[in-house]
Amino acid sequence: MQLKSCLLLHIDGSTAFAENNGRQMLTYGRVVPFPELFARIDAVDAAAVKDIAGKFILNQDVAIAAMGPVQGLPERSWFQSQVRDEQN
Incomplete structure (x- = not known):
């Protein structure tokens, strides 16, 4: 509405x-x-949003932006593995 x-x-x-x-x-x-x-x-319903998100957001490479002290920031591969785990 x-x-x-x-x-x-x-x-x-x-x-x-x-x-x-x-x-x-x-x-x-x-x-x-x-x-x-x-x-x-x-x-548009939840299923349609989930389908589109799967095609255009979830199945894409992870992009990371950070500012400040980033010494403790995990490697990019860790973030990518977290996305894969959530999808399964």
Whole structure:
């Protein structure tokens, strides 16, 4: 509901309305009516999110960023093994 509300509140002026329509034209090749867009949002469930996460997040190499004293930071391979253990 929050996403749907934000989408509706975002088009509060002619510039925002034009930007929304332009973005949809670039993405979908047409302007998607709000009822259709909301139906697509409603169709997303936990299984769909898990499936996409598995394809684009979980099955990717681990990236690590650290700041400060990093002497005790485990090697990259340790982080990768933790991700593999969670997947199994």
